[in-house]
Amino acid sequence: MSNHAKPLSIRDALYEQPGPRTRRRVAIGTAITAVLVIVGIGLIIRQFYITGQLAPRYWTFLAQPTTWRFLLQGFRGTISVALAAGVIALVLGAVLMLGRTSGIKPVAAVCRVVTDFFRGVPSLLLIYFFFLVVPQYGIRLSSFWMITLPVALAASGVLAEVLRAGVNAVPRGQVEAALSLGMRPGRIMMKIVLPQAIRFVIPSLISQLVVVVKDTTLAYVVSYPDLMQNARVLITNYDALVSMYFTVAVVYILVNFAINKLSALVAERLGVKIIR
């Protein structure tokens, strides 16, 4: 009876199967959209051509190994910040969620305020705090931590809420069964509720990593050499704005596409239904 449901698309969830007339309309709409997109891309390329952005001098440096070595250094920086921030955010998010659901009123209230604060404040503001305010109190952080900590804090608020949604999705009967065996609430959370809750939200947790990766691009504020920062150095060196940003954008898209694929794969493995 292993019914590993295929991920439900939002279209399947909301609409019935289209009939012949609807299918015709969809086909016409698709054709018109495709033409518009192609024309749009054409216009962009034309504009680049007119302004000389397609000239070889803006692109040839991409053939040099040193360019890629430098970008790879930045890429490593991006990945290490993203992973460190992701792990810290997950731990902190779990702590905030446990506090908020603990039933101890003052702890729950504090965790709620902290969660909402980190969820509501832009990452950039937190980065400025670690970059400009924290050093004034004599705390010396490396640029790695000046970008990693604020990104982690910003994500922790969201992860706390994602985890809480997972905990709420565990049926009440699971807890009642454990209670009736004589288990204590703390053990029930650890042994029964959390393992199931995490399975429910693993796809969302991984997707959240996409946001963390995008936040790492703010590393330029603290001059940490991530992919974006190194790209900016190359842009100044070669005076190649469009070609460089285009290349970096492709890299970010590929990374985040891979993360999304991973979350879909994990969801399928675990038999979790996700709607996207």
Place this chain on the structure above:
Amino acid sequence: MEHVDETPVIELRHVDKHYGDLHVLRDINLKIARGEVLVVIGPSGSGKSTMCRTINRLETIDSGEVLIEGKPLPSEGRELAAMRAELGMVFQQFNLFAHKTILENVTMGPIEVLHMKREEAEARAMELLARVGVAEQANKLPAQLSGGQQQRVAIARSLAMNPKAMMFDEPTSALDPEMINEVLDVMVELARGGMTMVVVTHEMNFARRVSDRVVFMADGQIVEQGAPDEFFDHPKTKRAQDFLNSIKGH
């Protein structure tokens, strides 16, 4: 020679409970003796499940007392957990731990609460699973079993704690008809073995064949109680007569 134990295993004294304006339990008084099989019947919304769940405080009460072997049921903490560990509970929706195998479901209580060694807990679990007829499913997950099998595992999970008494909250109501008997058979065997049981059910045949006493509830009250033959053949109250008439032919 053993002295006859007069203290009821479970006793409810003047138990009252409200859900907002709804008076779900009205002055419930009930004693369940050791080895007794008590069946609770009544229309839906009569409070029979709620009553059953107050016995291990899955439902709190507004006033009155719940006594287990003469001692008041603790209201929280370690003491409450210890008391719950001595009372088995079987739910309508089985409530097997969805992420644990069948074997792990049955060893969870003994290992976590009784601090039994894993090998010992597993040996005992396998014994119990064999007794309820699902030993060969031990390494599967609950979702891979039929409803009837899952409910039998749930019974084994409760038995693994060596409970003083067991509550069954509509144990067959969520089952497909062809699976009801396999669960009832296990319960009959338990009753014959001398287990103290409180069974909330709609299975009138089970009530008549197995129970020592039938309690009929309506509108949060115990309306009538008595030996099964007497109750089913000569119900005294109008409410019970109407109820029995309404389910005739089932």
